Amino acid sequence: MSSIIRQTLAMLRANLFSLPRRLAISLSMALSIALVVCVLAGFLSMAKGFEKTLTGTGSPSVAVILGGGTNQESGSDIPAGAVRVLEAMKSDIGVIRNAAGNLVSSRELVVPVEVRSNEGAGERTLALRGMEPSGPSLRDGVRLSAGRLFAPGAREIVVGARLAQEFPGFGVGDTFRLGAVDWRVAGHFSARGSAFESEIWADLDAVRSAFDRQGQVQSFRLRLVEPFALKTLQNALAKVTGTPLVAISEADLYAGQSSRTADLIRLLGWPIALLMAIGATAGALNTMMSSVSDRTIEIATVRALGFNRLPTFAATWAEATLLGAFGAVIGTAASCLAFNGWQASTVGANNARMTFELAVSGDVMLTGGLLGLAIGIVGGALPAFAATRLPLTAALRARGQ
Amino acid sequence: MTFLQLARRNTWRKPIRSLLLMVCVAVAFLIYGLTASFTSGTQSAVGASDDILGVMNAAGRAQPLPMAHMARIASAPGIASVAYMSRLRGFVDNERNVVAVSAVDPGLLIAVNGSELGLTPELIAPLGKARDRVLVGRALAEAQGWSVGDHINVTAFQVAREDGSRDWRFEIAGIFAGESPSSDTYFMIARYDYINAARARDRDTADAFIVRPRRSVPSSELAARIDALFANSVAPTRTQSEKQFLEAFLRQYADVGLIVDLVVGAAFVTLLMIVINTMVFAVRERTFEFGVLKSLGFSRTSILSLVLTETLFIFVIGGGIGLALAKLATLFAPPTLGLVFSLSILVKAAAIMLALGLATGALPAVNAMRISITAALKTR
Numbered sequence: 001m002s003s004i005i006r007q008t009l010a011m012l013r014a015n016l017f018s019l020p021r022r023l024a025i026s027l028s029m030a031l032s033i034a035l036v037v038c039v040l041a042g043f044l045s046m047a048k049g050f051e052k053t054l055t056g057t058g059s060p061s062v063a064v065i066l067g068g069g070t071n072q073e074s075g076s077d078i079p080a081g082a083v084r085v086l087e088a089m090k091s092d093i094g095v096i097r098n099a100a101g102n103l104v105s106s107r108e109l110v111v112p113v114e115v116r117s118n119e120g121a122g123e124r125t126l127a128l129r130g131m132e133p134s135g136p137s138l139r140d141g142v143r144l145s146a147g148r149l150f151a152p153g154a155r156e157i158v159v160g161a162r163l164a165q166e167f168p169g170f171g172v173g174d175t176f177r178l179g180a181v182d183w184r185v186a187g188h189f190s191a192r193g194s195a196f197e198s199e200i201w202a203d204l205d206a207v208r209s210a211f212d213r214q215g216q217v218q219s220f221r222l223r224l225v226e227p228f229a230l231k232t233l234q235n236a237l238a239k240v241t242g243t244p245l246v247a248i249s250e251a252d253l254y255a256g257q258s259s260r261t262a263d264l265i266r267l268l269g270w271p272i273a274l275l276m277a278i279g280a281t282a283g284a285l286n287t288m289m290s291s292v293s294d295r296t297i298e299i300a301t302v303r304a305l306g307f308n309r310l311p312t313f314a315a316t317w318a319e320a321t322l323l324g325a326f327g328a329v330i331g332t333a334a335s336c337l338a339f340n341g342w343q344a345s346t347v348g349a350n351n352a353r354m355t356f357e358l359a360v361s362g363d364v365m366l367t368g369g370l371l372g373l374a375i376g377i378v379g380g381a382l383p384a385f386a387a388t389r390l391p392l393t394a395a396l397r398a399r400g401q
Numbered sequence: 402m403t404f405l406q407l408a409r410r411n412t413w414r415k416p417i418r419s420l421l422l423m424v425c426v427a428v429a430f431l432i433y434g435l436t437a438s439f440t441s442g443t444q445s446a447v448g449a450s451d452d453i454l455g456v457m458n459a460a461g462r463a464q465p466l467p468m469a470h471m472a473r474i475a476s477a478p479g480i481a482s483v484a485y486m487s488r489l490r491g492f493v494d495n496e497r498n499v500v501a502v503s504a505v506d507p508g509l510l511i512a513v514n515g516s517e518l519g520l521t522p523e524l525i526a527p528l529g530k531a532r533d534r535v536l537v538g539r540a541l542a543e544a545q546g547w548s549v550g551d552h553i554n555v556t557a558f559q560v561a562r563e564d565g566s567r568d569w570r571f572e573i574a575g576i577f578a579g580e581s582p583s584s585d586t587y588f589m590i591a592r593y594d595y596i597n598a599a600r601a602r603d604r605d606t607a608d609a610f611i612v613r614p615r616r617s618v619p620s621s622e623l624a625a626r627i628d629a630l631f632a633n634s635v636a637p638t639r640t641q642s643e644k645q646f647l648e649a650f651l652r653q654y655a656d657v658g659l660i661v662d663l664v665v666g667a668a669f670v671t672l673l674m675i676v677i678n679t680m681v682f683a684v685r686e687r688t689f690e691f692g693v694l695k696s697l698g699f700s701r702t703s704i705l706s707l708v709l710t711e712t713l714f715i716f717v718i719g720g721g722i723g724l725a726l727a728k729l730a731t732l733f734a735p736p737t738l739g740l741v742f743s744l745s746i747l748v749k750a751a752a753i754m755l756a757l758g759l760a761t762g763a764l765p766a767v768n769a770m771r772i773s774i775t776a777a778l779k780t781r
Binding site: 036 | 415422425428429432462496497556557561565567602670671674675678681682686
């Protein structure tokens with residue numbers, strides 16, 4: 001047994017030392033594997049980044065009430081009467097009240113607005129959210145990075161930090177046209193990279209009047225005593241007659257939005273990556289067959305010297321696996337450098353633009369790396385087997401100078 | 402033995418190697434074929450018209466325009482016909498199943514946009530029988546399994562009825578197919594008067610006016626003229642061609658073009674590297690044979706073309722298989738993806754095939770051509 005291991009090691013060493021002879025073709029195998037890994041990692045990191053942004057948005061201790069048989073903000077509509085009924089409830093409904101015994105709440109409305117982007121070419125649809133003055137305090141992790149909040153009733157906006165970077169004219173103190181009227185930029189807010197940063201916030205009544213949505217309420221946000229108090233609130237809502245209302249936690253609201261798009265990105269990425277992997281496997285097979293044919297005489301010689309078939313197989317296979325691993329490492333390293341932190345955007349909830357950052361996380365790298373390694377292993381097996389089957393006499397005659 | 406026979410024998414000298422190369426090439430062209438079918442499909446702006454203009458509110462496409470604009474647009478010189486429409490987005494059965502309804506005056510629409518949508522007077526005639534009748538696009542009808550005579554219920558996201566409900570009932574009166582497979586038919590056409598009479602707000606407004614310029618009038622000039630008409634009105638307008646609008650709209654989802662280019666680029670780079678290297682290797686292995694051929698009197702150019710023919714052979718067979726698979730995939734893909742494998746994709750792919758075949762063959766072919774007879778014969 002130990003002699004087989006020694007034989008394997010000796011042959012592997014000879015293999016690796018002969019690599020410079022086939023440098024170009026071996027490099028091309030490693031690079032093609034690296035490219036496959038990059039493509040897969042690109043798609044997966046996009047899906048991951050999208051998920052990360054949305055799951056990082058929202059808090060489990062904030063409840064969002066929606067109406068109209070939907071669990072999305074767009075399309076939700078809460079009658080003003082229902083809000084008043086809720087506000088009038090004096091019993092415990094699981095939400096925090098202020099000193100005066102009133103609910104800590106915000107009625108909100110999202111309006112899509114179009115804004116010219118930096119590049120000057122296209123228009124982008126952004127979400128303008130009208131909220132009550134208590135709205136910003138109902139969001140965890142949000143802080144002002146510049147300026148101040150909008151004043152109640154005034155036509156002022158606070159802009160997410162990401163949007164402010166991306167669009168010209170969102171400087172603090174600037175005037176910006178949204179819809180048919182001008183707004184003054186009062187400040188910027190940051191929210192730890194969450195989806196909130198892709199929004200523009202303004203006073204509820206200012207938004208309603210500017211966009212002719214008098215009296216409309218899309219969502220009603222409340223701060224819960226504790227995350228489990230959501231059940232109490234849901235029970236209380238059942239008693240509000242008239243329109244059916246649903247309460248979900250803010251965290252669930254945003255997490256629910258992420259799954260579909262993230263799945264779609266993965267659904268797009270996997271087939272492409274697998275197709276490319278098939279191509280790369282064919283390339284790896286070719287490379288390793290060339291490697292075997294390049295070493296025909298060496299292999300035949302050591303076999304004639306009494307080396308076993310197994311070391312011949314193992315050495316060639318190990319070479320392929322090493323090349324595959326090398327490619328996988330280059331691929332993951334390159335995608336980590338290239339994609340991590342890349343700003344991407346797509347259309348999120350409310351049909352408005354949502355910016356997110358690509359995230360090459362550990363499991364993304366692992367998945368990509370394993371695919372690369374698998375290409376090397378699969379592509380190396382057949383040629384390694386062929387190496388053990390070399391007809392010795394014919395092989396030794398191959399170069400009779 | 403003719404030249405082609407020689408090339409073919411050379412290719413099949415190591416059949417597995419050639420087959421594997423063909424697999425590589427097939428995969429790259431399959432990816433190319435699929436992505437190109439997607440970008441030229443109904444989910445892109447390719448099928449959109451450059452001539453037809455859409456007039457929308459300058460404050461954003463979600464803001465309506467007063468119907469009074471219609472008469473002023475119609476009186477502008479250079480306009481062949483104009484129609485109005487209101488958009489209604491909603492869902493059927495569950496929220497994921499989003500459908501779009503365009504509420505129009507069918508008579509006006511057919512004059513502006515009839516040929517692009519594949520509308521005929523016979524097709525729109527049944528709409529006149531009842532106000533809640535709709536025409537459904539073929540792609541939408543196929544995806545939902547609807548047929549003529551079905552009653553459907555669309556729950557709108559925004560547009561509410563006067564009684565507060567957002568459910569709109571329709572009866573399918575016909576199915577329109579669009580001008581070409583690239584036309585987007587994933588929507589339905591309803592009667593404006595039905596929706597306008599029942600909706601709670603924005604009554605007597607339109608989301609867009611659709612304008613067809615006279616043949617001799619350039620659409621970009623007309624667009625600027627229309628916007629000038631309303632520059633200082635209550636509702637200033639923004640006029641764009643259908644294509645411009647769609648391109649800008651799609652770019653918001655993702656820079657699809659960039660992603661496609663990157664993926665296709667990566668696939669082709671991989672392919673090129675593999676094929677060039679394998680061919681260099683294959684030629685080096687055969688150096689002795691080239692020496693023999695040369696000493697038999699084969700000219701340098703015939704050696705060059707021998708190797709080039711071999712790589713071209715691999716590319717044409719492999720690429721052909723890849724494109725055939727792509728075509729098959731477009732036939733079986735769900736209609737929502739809207740894949741269209743057009744003739745122009747085929748032509749482009751064939752051109753890429755030839756170019757890559759020659760490019761990858763060039764290095765090994767020149768190597769084979771350059772080698773001297775004595776050096777070649779010494780390798781054995």
